[in-house]
Amino acid sequence: MASVIVVDTELKxxxxxxxxxxxxVNGNTEFSGSVVSDLGDGDAEIEHKSELITKITQVSxxxxxxxxxxxxxxxxxxxxxxxxxxxxxxxxxxLLDDENSYVIKLLLESNPExxxxxxxxxxxxxxxxxxxxxxxxxxxxxxxxTRIYLIKQILNIVKSSNIKFSIIxxxxxxxLINWLTKSQANDTEIRSIFWDFxxxxxxxxxxxLTLIKSFTLNYELQSIQELYNLINFALSSKxxxxxxxxxxxxxxxxxxxxxxxxxATFTKYVQGDLVTVPESFSNFKFINQKSRIxxxxxxxxxxxxxxxxxxxxxKYDEIPTELAANSYEFETLLVNSIRANVIxxxxxxxxxxxxxxxxxxxxxxxxxxxxxxxxxxxEVKQAxxxxxxxxxxINEIVKATRENIFNxxxx
Amino acid sequence: MSGETSFxxxxxxxxxxxxxxxxxxxxxxxxxxxxxxxxxxxxSKQVLSAEKRIIGTLVGLRSDDGLELEIRDxxxxxxxxxxxxxxxxxxxxxxxxxxxxxxxxKEAVLGWFGxxxxxxxxxxxxxxxxxxxxxxxxxxxxxxxxxxxxxxDNQITVPKLSTYIGxxxxxxxxxxQIGWKTTTVNNSYIFTPIPNQVVNGSITEKIAFNILKxxxxxxxxxxLESDLSYLSKQLQVVDTNIDNILHYIESKGLETNHNSxxxxxxxxxxxxxxxxxxxxxxxxxxLKNLFSAxxxxxxxxxxxxxxxxxxIELSARLTxxxxxxxxx
Numbered sequence: 001m002a003s004v005i006v007v008d009t010e011l012k013x014x015x016x017x018x019x020x021x022x023x024x025v026n027g028n029t030e031f032s033g034s035v036v037s038d039l040g041d042g043d044a045e046i047e048h049k050s051e052l053i054t055k056i057t058q059v060s061x062x063x064x065x066x067x068x069x070x071x072x073x074x075x076x077x078x079x080x081x082x083x084x085x086x087x088x089x090x091x092x093x094x095l096l097d098d099e100n101s102y103v104i105k106l107l108l109e110s111n112p113e114x115x116x117x118x119x120x121x122x123x124x125x126x127x128x129x130x131x132x133x134x135x136x137x138x139x140x141x142x143x144x145x146t147r148i149y150l151i152k153q154i155l156n157i158v159k160s161s162n163i164k165f166s167i168i169x170x171x172x173x174x175x176l177i178n179w180l181t182k183s184q185a186n187d188t189e190i191r192s193i194f195w196d197f198x199x200x201x202x203x204x205x206x207x208x209l210t211l212i213k214s215f216t217l218n219y220e221l222q223s224i225q226e227l228y229n230l231i232n233f234a235l236s237s238k239x240x241x242x243x244x245x246x247x248x249x250x251x252x253x254x255x256x257x258x259x260x261x262x263x264a265t266f267t268k269y270v271q272g273d274l275v276t277v278p279e280s281f282s283n284f285k286f287i288n289q290k291s292r293i294x295x296x297x298x299x300x301x302x303x304x305x306x307x308x309x310x311x312x313x314x315k316y317d318e319i320p321t322e323l324a325a326n327s328y329e330f331e332t333l334l335v336n337s338i339r340a341n342v343i344x345x346x347x348x349x350x351x352x353x354x355x356x357x358x359x360x361x362x363x364x365x366x367x368x369x370x371x372x373x374x375x376x377x378x379e380v381k382q383a384x385x386x387x388x389x390x391x392x393x394i395n396e397i398v399k400a401t402r403e404n405i406f407n408x409x410x411x
Numbered sequence: 412m413s414g415e416t417s418f419x420x421x422x423x424x425x426x427x428x429x430x431x432x433x434x435x436x437x438x439x440x441x442x443x444x445x446x447x448x449x450x451x452x453x454x455s456k457q458v459l460s461a462e463k464r465i466i467g468t469l470v471g472l473r474s475d476d477g478l479e480l481e482i483r484d485x486x487x488x489x490x491x492x493x494x495x496x497x498x499x500x501x502x503x504x505x506x507x508x509x510x511x512x513x514x515x516x517k518e519a520v521l522g523w524f525g526x527x528x529x530x531x532x533x534x535x536x537x538x539x540x541x542x543x544x545x546x547x548x549x550x551x552x553x554x555x556x557x558x559x560x561x562x563x564d565n566q567i568t569v570p571k572l573s574t575y576i577g578x579x580x581x582x583x584x585x586x587x588q589i590g591w592k593t594t595t596v597n598n599s600y601i602f603t604p605i606p607n608q609v610v611n612g613s614i615t616e617k618i619a620f621n622i623l624k625x626x627x628x629x630x631x632x633x634x635l636e637s638d639l640s641y642l643s644k645q646l647q648v649v650d651t652n653i654d655n656i657l658h659y660i661e662s663k664g665l666e667t668n669h670n671s672x673x674x675x676x677x678x679x680x681x682x683x684x685x686x687x688x689x690x691x692x693x694x695x696x697x698l699k700n701l702f703s704a705x706x707x708x709x710x711x712x713x714x715x716x717x718x719x720x721x722x723i724e725l726s727a728r729l730t731x732x733x734x735x736x737x738x739x
Binding site for chain 1: 416417418419420421422423424425427435436437530531532534535536578579580581582598599600601602603604606640642643646647649650653654656657660661667669670671672675676678679681682683684685686701704708
């Protein structure tokens with residue numbers, strides 16, 4: 001399933017149509033006049049195809065085409081692709097399957113460098129360029145290397161023209177690696193394109209975090225720079241609990257670079273230890289707040305598991321002072337944690353207690369956490385058995401009630 | 412939107428339809444399951460004669476910016492293909508759409524569907540038919556849904572759905588006026604694939620679907636179960652699921668062996684959700700406490716909502732009476 005161009009008119013009529021478009025821009029009839037002689041009479045074949053191609057490519061410069069309005073530019077460009085592929089007797093896929101092809105160069109030159117002023121709202125927009133690029137991408141075969149080049153160009157345009165990341169996030173994000181592998185991009189290319197793509201996300205969204213995760217499932221982080229990219233993204237993101245990012249590959253890389261200060265901070269952060277941020281990390285806006293939330297979650301989960309503590313009821317004054325100095329701060333912190341989806345529970349302000357109903361654990365992959373995870377598995381198993389038993393009881397009660405209703409009804 | 416696609420779709424291309432706004436984002440098509448069944452039933456007749464083209468109209472909802480489309484229903488429109496030309500029985504399309512419109516006044520024609528293995532000139536002609544004229548997609552852009560389920564040598568395969576939007580090629584559709592008539596000359600399109608997803612409309616549909624799945628088609632009547640036996644059935648389902656998980660954990664010996672990334676994800680999910688569940692089931696006193704606390708919360712919220720509502724009503728009345736006084 002790919003893009004398909006269907007043109008209903010004869011090639012000659014298409015060329016005339018294109019000539020009219022160019023003439024309308026230039027405000028004269030020069031070009032139409034000059035192509036008429038090349039087209040020949042009536043139904044006769046066009047003789048000098050290559051000359052005609054030269055003529056057309058000479059007039060179709062980016063400065064001419066960008067004078068078209070945004071609505072006219074895209075259709076005109078498709079017509080140009082169609083004419084050129086017909087004249088050169090190639091399919092449009094063959095015509096476009098070349099990084100240095102005239103068409104792709106022309107298109108990239110036409111991308112507006114500056115954001116359009118309100119006054120010239122009709123000028124060609126970057127989204128139109130993107131739309132044509134995606135169509136070219138869809139026209140050329142999956143295995144073509146040109147696709148790699150196109151993806152790079154698309155990322156460039158998104159970066160330079162301030163296009164919203166949300167436009168490319170879903171489609172490009174879900175398929176990027178797949179497409180690149182099909183085009184036989186090498187490992188380094190895939191890595192660099194992937195991180196370029198991720199770094200376009202200025203919102204540091206959860207979706208991008210999951211993309212990073214699925215990337216690390218298949219690719220090891222080879223350089224410390226890649227690890228930095230991941231850490232920077234995770235710490236800048238609004239998502240608080242990023243423990244899901246720590247896959248076996250990431251854990252391995254974290255261990256290898258454990259000496260590095262940023263890596264060490266990150267490791268502490270994901271384990272729920274309170275992180276105090278040095279001055280140099282000031283670009284992570286939320287990290288202090290995020291770390292406090294995680295640290296609270298860790299405190300709650302550890303306390304609820306210890307034998308000498310009630311499993312769900314917490315009093316305000318049990319909370320360590322470095323997390324919350326007074327009850328007001330604690331309540332704010334709790335509300336934030338609940339909003340961050342790390343903790344669930346209920347506050348009782350009258351008795352100043354907190355009923356915990358769910359808290360995130362920090363399950364991390366990697367050899368260091370092997371023992372911790374083994375314990376966690378055992379606990380999960382125990383919880384499952386308990387659940388199973390209580391279900392059996394409920395089922396009996398339900399059955400008994402049914403019997404009761406039935407007997408009473410018949411009596 | 413999810414899943415992998417072989418094509419790229421970032422921005423909806425420029426279309427020639429007058430009401431379509433400038434494209435600023437990705438387009439997406441939702442196909443409702445009942446509509447899909449309808450479409451499949453219609454196109455399955457293609458198997459009778461490979462030469463005869465079977466097409467139909469898609470009806471449903473379109474968002475204001477034209478980027479979100481919902482296919483809610485479909486009906487067949489007869490057509491006759493002779494060589495390069497094609498005639499579509501416009502009157503049938505009109506009558507059926509008018510009928511449909513009576514029951515669903517808010518819905519409109521979105522485009523058309525067919526079953527063919529390639530896009531050719533005829534596709535473009537039909538697309539043109541649906542893009543122009545009253546009672547069709549005009550003044551919006553039409554979409555084209557293709558169900559490919561016959562291979563080149565007429566063998567039936569798993570239906571493959573693809574959706575396209577026809578972007579304009581060439582000069583912008585100029586309206587040439589001849590006498591009273593205004594005709595638009597532009598039959599050229601570039602068919603750009605756009606993503607689609609099949610959605611299961613409402614909860615009622617899902618329940619009905621589940622019942623259908625359980626009962627064989629020929630069962631004369633389906634009796635709804637009373638609440639309690641349904642409950643105990645569901646409890647059994649949960650019980651089997653728990654058994655499955657336990658079996659998985661024990662068979663792989665996850666406590667001692669090396670954990671793969673998938674197992675870690677499972678452990679994270681389970682321990683985040685299972686541990687720390689309040690022990691209400693074993694402690695009835697606690698349960699009572701929590702239940703009454705919950706009730707109080709609900710009453711409090713109700714009270715607050717009511718207070719806010721009263722405030723709004725009061726202020727509306729005050730404004731109204733102030734206006735009335737002014738007039739006097």
